[in-house]
Amino acid sequence: MSRAKTARQAKIMAELNNAPSLRIVDLARLHNVSTETIRRDLDELTQGGHLNRTYGGAVRAIATEPSLTERHRLYINERERIARATVQLIEDAQILMLGSGSTTVHVARRIATEMKDITVLTHSFGVATVLSINPTIRVIVLPGEYHATEGAMVGAHTIAFLNGFSADYAILGASGLSDDGASDALIDCSAVYSTMMQRSSKTLIVADHSKFNSTFPGRYASWHQVDCLITDQQPTGKLLQCLNQNKVTLRLSNEPVA
Amino acid sequence: MSRAKTARQAKIMAELNNAPSLRIVDLARLHNVSTETIRRDLDELTQGGHLNRTYGGAVRAIATEPSLTERHRLYINERERIARATVQLIEDAQILMLGSGSTTVHVARRIATEMKDITVLTHSFGVATVLSINPTIRVIVLPGEYHATEGAMVGAHTIAFLNGFSADYAILGASGLSDDGASDALIDCSAVYSTMMQRSSKTLIVADHSKFNSTFPGRYASWHQVDCLITDQQPTGKLLQCLNQNKVTLRLSNEPVA
DNA sequence: CTAAAAATGTTGCAAGCGCAATATTTATCC
DNA sequence: GGATAAATATTGCGCTTGCAACATTTTTAG
Numbered sequence: 001m002s003r004a005k006t007a008r009q010a011k012i013m014a015e016l017n018n019a020p021s022l023r024i025v026d027l028a029r030l031h032n033v034s035t036e037t038i039r040r041d042l043d044e045l046t047q048g049g050h051l052n053r054t055y056g057g058a059v060r061a062i063a064t065e066p067s068l069t070e071r072h073r074l075y076i077n078e079r080e081r082i083a084r085a086t087v088q089l090i091e092d093a094q095i096l097m098l099g100s101g102s103t104t105v106h107v108a109r110r111i112a113t114e115m116k117d118i119t120v121l122t123h124s125f126g127v128a129t130v131l132s133i134n135p136t137i138r139v140i141v142l143p144g145e146y147h148a149t150e151g152a153m154v155g156a157h158t159i160a161f162l163n164g165f166s167a168d169y170a171i172l173g174a175s176g177l178s179d180d181g182a183s184d185a186l187i188d189c190s191a192v193y194s195t196m197m198q199r200s201s202k203t204l205i206v207a208d209h210s211k212f213n214s215t216f217p218g219r220y221a222s223w224h225q226v227d228c229l230i231t232d233q234q235p236t237g238k239l240l241q242c243l244n245q246n247k248v249t250l251r252l253s254n255e256p257v258a
Numbered sequence: 259m260s261r262a263k264t265a266r267q268a269k270i271m272a273e274l275n276n277a278p279s280l281r282i283v284d285l286a287r288l289h290n291v292s293t294e295t296i297r298r299d300l301d302e303l304t305q306g307g308h309l310n311r312t313y314g315g316a317v318r319a320i321a322t323e324p325s326l327t328e329r330h331r332l333y334i335n336e337r338e339r340i341a342r343a344t345v346q347l348i349e350d351a352q353i354l355m356l357g358s359g360s361t362t363v364h365v366a367r368r369i370a371t372e373m374k375d376i377t378v379l380t381h382s383f384g385v386a387t388v389l390s391i392n393p394t395i396r397v398i399v400l401p402g403e404y405h406a407t408e409g410a411m412v413g414a415h416t417i418a419f420l421n422g423f424s425a426d427y428a429i430l431g432a433s434g435l436s437d438d439g440a441s442d443a444l445i446d447c448s449a450v451y452s453t454m455m456q457r458s459s460k461t462l463i464v465a466d467h468s469k470f471n472s473t474f475p476g477r478y479a480s481w482h483q484v485d486c487l488i489t490d491q492q493p494t495g496k497l498l499q500c501l502n503q504n505k506v507t508l509r510l511s512n513e514p515v516a
Numbered sequence: 517c518t519a520a521a522a523a524t525g526t527t528g529c530a531a532g533c534g535c536a537a538t539a540t541t542t543a544t545c546c
Numbered sequence: 547g548g549a550t551a552a553a554t555a556t557t558g559c560g561c562t563t564g565c566a567a568c569a570t571t572t573t574t575a576g
Contacts, residue, residue, distance in 0.1 A: 005522095009428060018319070020317055020319065021317050023312075024315060024562095024564095025562080025563090033525085034524065034525050034526080035563085036565090037524055039565090042499060052278035054279040054314070054315055055312070055313055055532075055533080055563070056562070056563055058280050058313070059279050060278070061278065112272070112275060113272040113273060114272075125387075128383075129383075129406075130275075131404075132404055132406035133272075134272070140401065140403055142401055143397065143398065143400055143419050145396060146386045146389075146390055148387070150392035154375075161401050161415075161419070169537085180530070186523075200439035262553085263553070263554095282533080283532080291555085292555050292556075293533085294534095294556085295553080295555075298536075298553085313532095314532070315561075362537070375542090383521095
């Protein structure tokens with residue numbers, strides 16, 4: 001990476017703080033290079049997630065969620081598709097419970113764009129923030145001890161409060177899915193999920209295929225308690241067998257609506 | 259303005275929450291209208307400052323109104339000093355209740371750096387986030403309806419939950435301070451503040467001098483209920499008179515500790 | 517110093533976009 | 547219900563962009 005190139009790309013990023021969008025021609029003129037060079041710069045910066053391309057230019061990268069690791073970013077498209085598929089399943093809902101986790105945040109973002117006049121209960125900071133974009137959605141945040149890395153409330157208060165409500169759907173993420181059921185890395189979170197399930201008519205689990213065939217400390221659901229799994233790849237082996245045995249509806253996000 | 263047009267433009271704005279940029283062709287296909295119609299929509303939305311055009315599409319508008327970040331920047335030095343002064347007054351505290359607002363966030367930051375092994379109840383996301391830096395502080399977030407612009411929970415659930423707790427200090431911000439007492443621009447917030455006061459042994463109000471001699475809809479405290487006002491300038495006239503009459507301890511942040 | 521690698525420039529063309537003028541449909545109001 | 551206004555569609559043309567292939571310059575490394 002040449003000095004000139006690094007400096008130019010840094011300058012482009014800086015420019016984006018002053019303008020909402022930049023055009024390739026302008027950048028080329030400004031830096032005295034060809035448009036093709038700028039185009040290559042933008043492509044590289046996009047690759048690194050530093051900005052987003054538009055036709056003829058670039059814009060700032062969308063603000064990423066706190067602690068978005070590389071591994072998480074890998075599955076961002078899968079999650080977006082899972083989110084779309086999920087929203088299609090809950091069009092009739094009035095009251096929802098949403099768990100924490102990055103996949104549920106994607107679902108929340110989809111809900112905020114496509115749904116209206118509903119009530120959502122959540123213990124996740126991220127979910128609440130995303131939903132609040134839509135003023136017709138009533139967001140009720142659950143109490144509890146604030147768990148910083150998860151950005152969510154957990155503990156006895158959370159669970160006790162949940163017991164005062166009922167919902168149409170519980171939409172939950174997972175750290176692992178195995179024949180044993182769904183589990184989360186955080187025991188405190190799984191206890192909240194478990195309660196959400198009990199207080200909801202139906203339980204939907206959203207998780208990409210990277211969660212298949214792994215188990216984590218907090219097992220919060222066995223498959224017979226789950227109504228639907230929304231994911232991006234066909235499960236196989238023992239996991240698939242369990243889903244079928246327990247009549248869990250499987251919804252693949254790359255399939256069109258039935 | 260036709261119904262269809264309004265809905266379409268609203269949908270376009272909503273879509274921008276998912277994607278950093280939109281392209282006219284895609285929008286046209288999505289809404290089953292011609293590209294020219296979308297172009298007109300985008301031009302109108304741009305006119306209204308709701309988004310920014312790009313060649314072939316649109317991106318989100320950059321925040322132009324003085325929002326949270328701007329508000330925080332205002333009087334930041336004064337607030338930092340107020341925060342330091344406040345923490346000096348609550349060294350003995352075990353349990354605190356913290357309201358929302360930018361001044362209380364500063365106080366929270368100070369608490370996170372200087373105090374340890376305490377429990378804090380708050381309805382503000384900002385306060386919770388800042389406090390969570392310190393692992394020895396137990397942060398309990400209150401439930402309620404999420405109020406996006408304030409970044410806090412409000413409503414009946416918040417108040418009911420608060421009634422199950424007691425604290426040593428309630429530390430509250432204010433939009434206005436007058437001889438009538440302390441008031442907030444948001445009625446829902448002031449109801450929460452009011453309850454926090456009732457559930458705490460002592461009430462501390464933190465506010466810079468720009469709040470002097472103004473009143474807002476949600477009056478949550480008269481001065482005889484307040485134990486201490488921490489601010490950056492000496493109040494005058496009627497306000498000072500009231501503070502004295504009600505034996506409110508006045509603590510100026512530019513004074514050294516007594 | 518020199519060769520390989522990286523970065524940048526140039527060119528041509530297909531596809532995409534903006535814009536204005538005009539036509540057509542849809543909504544609104546009396 | 548019909549006149550009028552608003553909203554949308556259509557069309558044509560000139561300009562802009564994306565892209566790929568290839569040439570040239572600059573940088574890097576042995």
